[in-house]
Amino acid sequence: MSALPALRTGQVLAYGVLGLPLAFAALPLYVYVPRLYAGNLGLSLSVVGAILLGARIFDAVTDPVFGWIGDRSGRRGPWMALAMPALALGMLGLLAPPASAGPAWLLVLLVVACAGYSMVSVNYHAWGAELASGPAERTRVMASREGFGLLGVVLAAALPTVLGHDEATGLARMAWGFLPLLALAAAVTLTGAPMTSGRGRGVPLAAMGRVLRRRDFIRLLVLFGLGGMAAAVPASTVLFFIDDVIGRPQAAGPLLAVYFMAGAAGLPLWVRLADRLGKVAAWMTSMGLSIAVFAWAFTLGAGDVVAFGVICVLSGMALGADLALPPAILADQIGAGGAGAGACFGWWNLVAKVSLALAAGLALPLLDGLGYAPGADGDSARRALAGVYALVPVTLKCLALALTWRWRHRLGALR
Known part of the structure; x- marks a missing residue:
């Protein structure tokens, strides 16, 4: 594929807009669904964790195939548009379930929503890698996508409280609002960002395996998976933590909004730091910040709302680096031509989904086994x-930081 001309600011922003509804959808899947089905509908934490684990692992193994489909056809837009109705309907069913909804309902709707999300997300991420003409432009593209994504999760964090007198009502109304939001954002992105030309590339299915021979790609996948688990464990348990450790359930929405707003505000800082030190060094700095912040969180107790708010700000800033820098490093590894971008981002999404699945599938049953239940006193x-x-995120981040330091010169983008 020939090199593309430099992107205009409007094109970079148009590409990023679709990141808003995708992130808007992801937050309820990983944060609200466990409490909605375990708290409101009465399923046990172990059952919910097992369903999340099974559905997400099944969903994860399809991601490389979706990436290959996009690479093979060279036309990412139509595949994204085709998958969006499944995402929309799956979200509506998950967040506005009937009172009789049980494990089967949760499992089926998770598979539908996550499959639609995966087809859109894999091709959207690969498209971003193909759009940019150099390392600095890739960072701009990734930062645009993740910046809009953080705005999406801020909305998803705040709206359940605003739209309903209780969380379940707010989530149901938010699900209906997601439908026009997704349609509008898709129209902006698919018409405002330049489509990459790859028709006729004829990428063979064997390309899915070939990208795994790249050792630096495997190293980056390991680090990305560890970071994903470190982020997913608190994401799956934060509402329980605010309810039963901090003791202020009414503060959950504002605290989540502060967390993601801090992530959005921190993105320009990480981009500048990456320009100065290199992406890997900036990423290691964010890991150190996360370790310190979550170690502090372990010491909190009832009524420590202000301290937890500060933790949300600092951990949110670290989140911005986790969102923008790893995919930018991957885009640098892929190179300006974008060869195999769909295959790489297919495996990338697989690792992301497996790490999320393992985090929820292990953390929730672990809490159950340790004697915790929602509302425990x-x-x-x-x-x-x-x-x-x-402490589980601290342990995972320490391991990721040690490995990043060991592999720092092999990952690239380190000055």
């Missing part, structure tokens, strides 16, 4: 919750 149950919420 015993000190031992609350300490178990705090340990899973804070």
Whole structure:
């Protein structure tokens, strides 16, 4: 594929707009669904965790295939448009379930929503890698996408409280609002960002395996997976932590909004730091910040709303680096031509989904096994919750930081 001309600012922004509804959809899937089905509909944490694990692993193995389909056809836009109705209908069913909804309902709707999300997301990410003409422009493209994505999660965090007198009502109304939001954003992105030309490339299915021979790609996948698990464990348990450790359930929406707003505000800082030090060094800096912040979170107790708000700001800033820098490093590895971008981002999404699945599938049953249940009032149950919420991410981030330091010269983008 020939090199593309430099992108105008409007094109970069138009590409990023679709990141808003995709992130808007992702937050309920990973944060609200566990509590909605375990708290409001009465399923046990172990059952919900097992369903999340099974559905997401099944969903994850389809991601490389979706990436190959986009590479093979060279036409990402039509595949994205085709998958959006499945995403929309799946979200509506998940967030506005009937009172009789049980494990089967949760499983089927998760598969539908996640399959639609995957087809859109894999090709959207690969398209971004193909759009940019150099490392600095790739960082701009990724930052645009993740910046709009953070705006999406801020809206998803705040709207359930605003739209309903209780969380379940707010989620149902938010699901209906998601439909026009997705349609509008898709129209802006698909018409405002330049489509890459790849028709007739004829990428063979074997290309899915060939990209795994790239050692630096495998190293980056390992680090990305560890970081994904470190982020997904608190994402799956934060509402329980705010309810039963901090003791302020009414503050959940504002605290989540602060977290994601801090992530959006921190994106320009990480981009500048990446320009100065290199993307890998900037990413390691964010890992150190996360370790310190979650270690502090373990010490909190009832009423520590202000301290937890500060933690949300600092951990949110670290989130901005986790969102923007790893895919920018991957885009640098792929190169300006974008060869195999769909295959790489297919495996990328697979690792993201597996890490999320493992985090939810292990953290929720672990809490169940340690004696925690939503609304628990015993000190031992609350300490178990705090340990899973804070110390598990600290351990994973420490491992990721050590490996990043060891591989820093092989990953690239380090000055």
